[in-house]
Amino acid sequence: MASLPFTTPxxxxxxxxxxxxxxxxxxxxxxxxxxxxxxNHHTLYKSYFHTISSLCKDGQIxxxxxxxxxxxxxxxxxxxxxxxxxxxxxxxxRDLFTGQQIHAQVLKHGAFFARNEYIETKLVIFYAxxxxxxxxxxxxxxxxxxNVFSWAAIIGLKCRIGLNEEALMGFSEMQExxxxxxxxxxxxxxxxCGALLWLGYGKGVHGHVVKVGFDGCxxxxxSLIDMYGKCGALEDARKVFDAxxxxxxxxxxxxxxxxxxxxxxxxxxxxxxxMRMDGVEPSQVSVSxxxxxxxxxxxxxxxxxxxxxxxxxxxxxxxILGSSVLNFYSKVGLIEDAELVFDKMLEKDxxxxxxxxxxxxxxxxxxxxxxxxxxxxxxxxxFDCVTLSSIMTAAANSSNIKLGKEGHCYCIRNxxxxxxxxxxxxxDMYAKCGRIDYAGHVFSSTTNKDIILWNTLLAAYANVGHSxxxxxxxxxxxxxxxxxxxxxxxxxxxxxIRNSQLNEAKEFFSQMxxxxxxxxxxxxxTLITGLAHNGFHDEALLVFQEMQESGIKPNTVSISSxxxxxxxxxxxxxGRAIHGYAIRHDLGSQISVSTALxDMYAKCGCLxxxxxxxxxxxxxxxPVYNAMxxxxxxxxxxxxALAVYKNLKEAGIEPDGITFTSVLSACSHTGLVNEGxxxxxxxxxxxxxxxxxxxxxxxxxxxxxxxxxxxxxRLILTMPYEPDAHIIGxxxxxxxxxxxxxxxxxxxxxxxxxxxxxxxxxxxxxxxYATAGMWDxxxxxxxxxxxxxxxxxxxxxxxxxxxxxxxxxAGDGSHPNTENxxxxxxxxxxxxxxxx
DNA sequence: ATAGGGTTAG
Numbered sequence: 062m063a064s065l066p067f068t069t070p071x072x073x074x075x076x077x078x079x080x081x082x083x084x085x086x087x088x089x090x091x092x093x094x095x096x097x098x099x100x101n102h103h104t105l106y107k108s109y110f111h112t113i114s115s116l117c118k119d120g121q122i123x124x125x126x127x128x129x130x131x132x133x134x135x136x137x138x139x140x141x142x143x144x145x146x147x148x149x150x151x152x153x154x155r156d157l158f159t160g161q162q163i164h165a166q167v168l169k170h171g172a173f174f175a176r177n178e179y180i181e182t183k184l185v186i187f188y189a190x191x192x193x194x195x196x197x198x199x200x201x202x203x204x205x206x207x208n209v210f211s212w213a214a215i216i217g218l219k220c221r222i223g224l225n226e227e228a229l230m231g232f233s234e235m236q237e238x239x240x241x242x243x244x245x246x247x248x249x250x251x252x253x254c255g256a257l258l259w260l261g262y263g264k265g266v267h268g269h270v271v272k273v274g275f276d277g278c279x280x281x282x283x284s285l286i287d288m289y290g291k292c293g294a295l296e297d298a299r300k301v302f303d304a305x306x307x308x309x310x311x312x313x314x315x316x317x318x319x320x321x322x323x324x325x326x327x328x329x330x331x332x333x334x335x336m337r338m339d340g341v342e343p344s345q346v347s348v349s350x351x352x353x354x355x356x357x358x359x360x361x362x363x364x365x366x367x368x369x370x371x372x373x374x375x376x377x378x379x380x381i382l383g384s385s386v387l388n389f390y391s392k393v394g395l396i397e398d399a400e401l402v403f404d405k406m407l408e409k410d411x412x413x414x415x416x417x418x419x420x421x422x423x424x425x426x427x428x429x430x431x432x433x434x435x436x437x438x439x440x441x442x443x444f445d446c447v448t449l450s451s452i453m454t455a456a457a458n459s460s461n462i463k464l465g466k467e468g469h470c471y472c473i474r475n476x477x478x479x480x481x482x483x484x485x486x487x488x489d490m491y492a493k494c495g496r497i498d499y500a501g502h503v504f505s506s507t508t509n510k511d512i513i514l515w516n517t518l519l520a521a522y523a524n525v526g527h528s529x530x531x532x533x534x535x536x537x538x539x540x541x542x543x544x545x546x547x548x549x550x551x552x553x554x555x556x557x558i559r560n561s562q563l564n565e566a567k568e569f570f571s572q573m574x575x576x577x578x579x580x581x582x583x584x585x586x587t588l589i590t591g592l593a594h595n596g597f598h599d600e601a602l603l604v605f606q607e608m609q610e611s612g613i614k615p616n617t618v619s620i621s622s623x624x625x626x627x628x629x630x631x632x633x634x635x636g637r638a639i640h641g642y643a644i645r646h647d648l649g650s651q652i653s654v655s656t657a658l659x660d661m662y663a664k665c666g667c668l669x670x671x672x673x674x675x676x677x678x679x680x681x682x683x684p685v686y687n688a689m690x691x692x693x694x695x696x697x698x699x700x701x702a703l704a705v706y707k708n709l710k711e712a713g714i715e716p717d718g719i720t721f722t723s724v725l726s727a728c729s730h731t732g733l734v735n736e737g738x739x740x741x742x743x744x745x746x747x748x749x750x751x752x753x754x755x756x757x758x759x760x761x762x763x764x765x766x767x768x769x770x771x772x773x774x775r776l777i778l779t780m781p782y783e784p785d786a787h788i789i790g791x792x793x794x795x796x797x798x799x800x801x802x803x804x805x806x807x808x809x810x811x812x813x814x815x816x817x818x819x820x821x822x823x824x825x826x827x828x829x830y831a832t833a834g835m836w837d838x839x840x841x842x843x844x845x846x847x848x849x850x851x852x853x854x855x856x857x858x859x860x861x862x863x864x865x866x867x868x869x870x871a872g873d874g875s876h877p878n879t880e881n882x883x884x885x886x887x888x889x890x891x892x893x894x895x896x897x
Numbered sequence: 898a899t900a901g902g903g904t905t906a907g
Contacts, residue, residue: 110898142898149900179899186900210900217902248903283903314904321905346905353906384906412907419907447907 106137113143117150122159125150129166139170141177148183157191178206185211189218207238213246216253225253229262244275248284255291263288264297276304283312290319295328310336314346321354329354330363345376349385356385356392364389378402380410387413391420409440415447427455431464444471446480453486462494469503481509485517492521510541516548523552526559547573551583558591566591582613590622598626599879602635615642617651624657631876633665650677656684663692666876681712687719694727702727703736718753725759729766737763754780758788765795786812786825793826797833805829809842820851824859831865839866840889859891 109132116125125147132139144167151160164184167174174180181204188197201207201215212235219228232250236242242250247270254263267285275281282305289298302308302316313336320329333351336343343351348371355364368386376382383406390399403409403417414437421430434444434452444452449472456465469487472478478487484507491500504510504518515538522531535553538545550573557566570588573580580588585608592601605623608615615623620643627636640658643649649658655678662671675689686709693702706724709716721744728737741760744750752760757780764773773792777784789812796804809826816822823846830838839862863882870885871877877885886892 107898114898140898145899152901183900190901208900213901243901245902252903278902280903285903287904309903311904318904344904349905381906386906388906410906415907445907451907 102137106140109137110140110143110146114146117146117153120150120154122147122150122154122156126159126162141174141180144174144180145183148180148187152187152190155191157193160187160191176205178208181206182208182211182214186214189214192222194218194222207235207240209235209240209243209246212240213243213249216246217249220249220253220256223256225256228253229257229259232266241273242269244278244281247275247281251281251284251288255288258292260289260292260294263292267301277306279305279307279309279312283309283315286312286315286319290315290322293323295319295323295325308339308341310341310344310347313341314344314350317347317350317354321350321357324357326354326358326360330358330360343370343374345371345379345382348374348376349382352385352389356389359393361393361395364393378406380406380408380413383409384413384416387416387420391416391423394424396420396424411437411442411445411448414442415445415451418448418451422451422454422458425458427459430455443475444477446477446483449477449483450486453483453490457486457490457493460494462491462496465490465494478503478506479508481507481511481514485514488514488517488521492518492524497521497525497527510543512538512543512546512549515543516546516552519549519552520555523554523556523559526556526561528553528556528560528562528565531556545578547578547581547584550578551581551587554584555587555591558587558595561595563591563595563597580611580613582616582619585611585613586616586619586622589619589626593622593626593629596629598629601626602630602632605639614646617648617653620648621653621657624654624661628657628661628664630879631665633662633667636661636665650679652678652680652682652685656688659685659688659692663688663695668692668696668698681714683709683714683717683720686714687717687723690720690727691723694723694730697727697730699727699731699733699736703733706740716748718750718756721750721752722755722759725756725763729759729763732763732767734763734767734769754782754785754788757782758785761788761792762795765792768799770795770799770801783815784812786816786819786822790825790829793829793833797829797835805833818849818851820846823851824862828862828865831862834869836866836869836889843889843891859886862886862889862891 109128113125113128116122116128129139129143129147132143144163147163148160151157151163164187167180167184181200185197185201185204188200197215197218201211204211212231216228216231216235219225219231229250232242232246232253235246247266250266251263254260254266263285266288270276270281270285282301285301286298289295289301298316298319302312305312313332317329317332317336320326320332330351333343333347333354336347348367351370352364352367354360355367367389371378371382371386378386383402387399387402387406390396390402399417399420403413406413414433418430418433418437421427421433430451434448437444437448449468452468453465456462456468465487468490469478472483472487477483484503487503488500491497491503500518500521504514507514515534519531519534519538522528522534531553535545535549538549550569554566554569557563557569566588570580570584573584585604589601589604589608592598592604602623605615605619605626608619620639623639624636627633627639636658640649640661643651643654643658648654655674658674659671662668662674671689671692675685675692678685686705690702690705690709693699693705702724706716706720709720721740724740725737728734728740737760741752741756744752744756757776761773761776764770764776770792773795777788777792789808793805793808796802796808809829812822812826823842827839827842830836830842860879860882863886864877866889867877867881867885
């Protein structure tokens with residue numbers, strides 16, 4: 062390439078004329094220094110022109126205008142070039158007011174000036190640059206002679222205000238009118254292509270560029286890289302980049318940004334390094350994009366380097382670069398560093414505030430996030446869509462409907478509710494605060510619904526098991542030409558599961574695959590959890606297997622669910638296999654997995670393994686302690702259960718209701734009456750927990766087991782709950798043990814009168830009779846149920862009865878499998894398959 | 898004596 066006609070000369074001219082003129086030895090003499098008698102008219106005019114011209118280039122418009130008035134008063138006739146210079150000065154300074162006054166003077170001077178092509182073009186450029194869109198457009202449309210300059214100005218303007226289609230229409234039109242686009246318009250056209258993702262048009266422009274030989278222009282090449290980057294054509298971007306002979310920092314930046322915005326963060330980081338190796342000084346834009354790439358990757362080392370480079374280059378942490386640093390620290394979880402950067406930043410804009418707010422929300426610091434919102438307001442900044450979505454998230458996560466409503470009102474007052482992201486967050490907030498009706502209203506009143514909004518409401522219905530509503534929405538979205546994605550299918554399936562429609566869930570699971578929608582981790586996990594939770598343990602395990610075969614790596618939730626399925630079918634073999642899988646995939650020490658493992662081993666009769674898992678936990682968290690306590694309770698080792706309870710308190714963990722259920726049931730199973738009662742009192746006095754029905758149940762059983770039936774009965778009468786089937790059932794069982802048959806009958810009658818149509822009670826009473834070995838009575842109750850035409854309860858309750866009958870028959874306390882239980886229950890005429 | 902252009906954060 063012989064020369065670079067587009068870079069050096071024009072660019073340097075532009076810069077030099079503005080800055081270096083004042084150091085020039087040929088500095089123009091001020092007109093007043095001239096002696097009017099000795100100099101002729103022409104020299105005086107030239108002197109005025111030069112002075113005005115350099116004043117304008119120095120940004121001293123007012124002085125230039127004063128000289129113009131001075132010329133007028135001396136009756137020196139002012140030529141178009143002087144007006145042109147001043148208008149250009151107004152463009153540099155974006156001084157709309159002065160420019161308008163010059164425009165008025167031009168008009169006053171009559172048609173000679175007003176219809177001068179140079180001045181007319183300058184005026185269009187001036188108005189276009191100063192953002193007076195209508196005036197610029199109007200003047201342009203009335204131009205008798207259009208040229209490349211005026212076209213460029215108007216195309217540039219349309220580009221800047223986002224009218225990209227119009228910009229490109231102008232670009233085509235100027236060519237139709239015989240103007241060849243120069244290397245100054247092309248970048249604007251390319252910018253519009255990039256914004257519209259019109260790759261084809263952009264390639265056409267690229268063709269023109271090559272044909273006329275603009276490819277040596279850094280401006281054009283950078284714009285091409287940017288355009289290809291925006292359109293996701295990174296290979297084309299790279300080709301242009303590699304072909305560049307001379308690259309400036311903007312070309313490098315365009316390449317880095319292109320990679321970063323397309324998720325190719327490693328490449329972005331690579332180009333940043335290449336650039337530094339090439340000896341090109343990074344700009345703030347380079348560092349900012351590099352930080353974004355590091356943040357996206359969670360690359361802590363790189364991001365910290367980026368921060369260091371910014372400091373070493375003496376870059377101010379302005380609102381943009383500072384926000385990039387802040388975003389990086391927040392994304393990699395270094396919240397303290399993010400806070401430090403935030404405090405150090407001098408100029409903060411809405412984006413900066415939004416970042417610190419969402420950083421706090423990310424680590425669950427809702428109050429701090431809200432404090433920041435207040436501070437932001439006191440700095441006179443207005444909330445925008447992002448702030449409002451954050452506030453809604455805060456309200457949703459803390460079920461604070463008051464806050465949510467306040468935010469909603471703010472949205473309405475500031476017309477933010479039409480933003481689809483905000484609308485989704487409002488829908489989600491109302492749903493999470495239990496007002497699904499409000500969620501529906503907000504949804505309906507949002508005009509531009511995108512798939513996220515549809516999915517938000519769909520997920521809300523699914524969560525509460527409104528499968529019918531979910532299904533309706535699922536069909537409606539398709540009628541409105543929004544094709545459901547995998548998340549939509551997931552919600553429909555979840556809706557069915559939450560409404561115990563397992564067959565429908567499975568049906569939709571196969572339908573989505575037939576339609577070519579691939580189930581993702583969430584789909585599989587939903588199905589596995591749903592099956593396990595509804596008693597279809599074998600099937601849950603099969604699906605867990607299928608999931609792995611389809612190449613999806615299980616997460617902790619699916620592993621825990623599978624383990625719970627193993628627990629319920631007491632399949633130690635499967636459970637151990639899953640344990641092995643979890644260890645191989647580094648999920649074995651995850652707290653939810655450890656908890657499920659302890660539970661599985663304990664319920665599969667392998668208390669020593671449960672203890673071994675518990676001894677190897679890496680973090681002290683309540684659920685796994687609870688599982689271990691309940692494991693000991695199950696195995697009747699109340700002493701050990703109490704020891705774990707003590708450890709838990711020593712570790713500074715606050716026990717919850719579940720802890721007490723396990724401890725109390727351990728005590729009740731082993732007859733540790735005094736310890737149990739003491740803990741029951743401690744629960745309310747020390748830990749401020751109000752006992753649930755279940756806790757009372759444990760204490761009732763504790764008392765009744767040790768023969769203190771009177772006290773048990775009194776507790777039932779004084780507790781703040783209506784006695785339920787379970788608690789009465791326990792008492793019934795004890796009464797039976799103490800041969801209080803009359804009391805048993807009495808209590809059963811009481812219970813069935815209390816809730817004559819609650820099939821759960823019948824099962825519970827059966828359970829009580831089963832515990833007491835009164836199998837005839839079990840059959841009797843079952844017949845009564847049949848007479849009443851009551852729907853049978855889920856299979857799991859019958860499984861307990863079946864287990865008891867089995868061990869009664871077998872007499873060895875062995876753990877029956879599902880088939881054993883089914884066979885045993887058949888003796889009582891109970892068909893478990895149909896009752897599940 | 899004669900105009901102007903590209904990149905960045907949630």
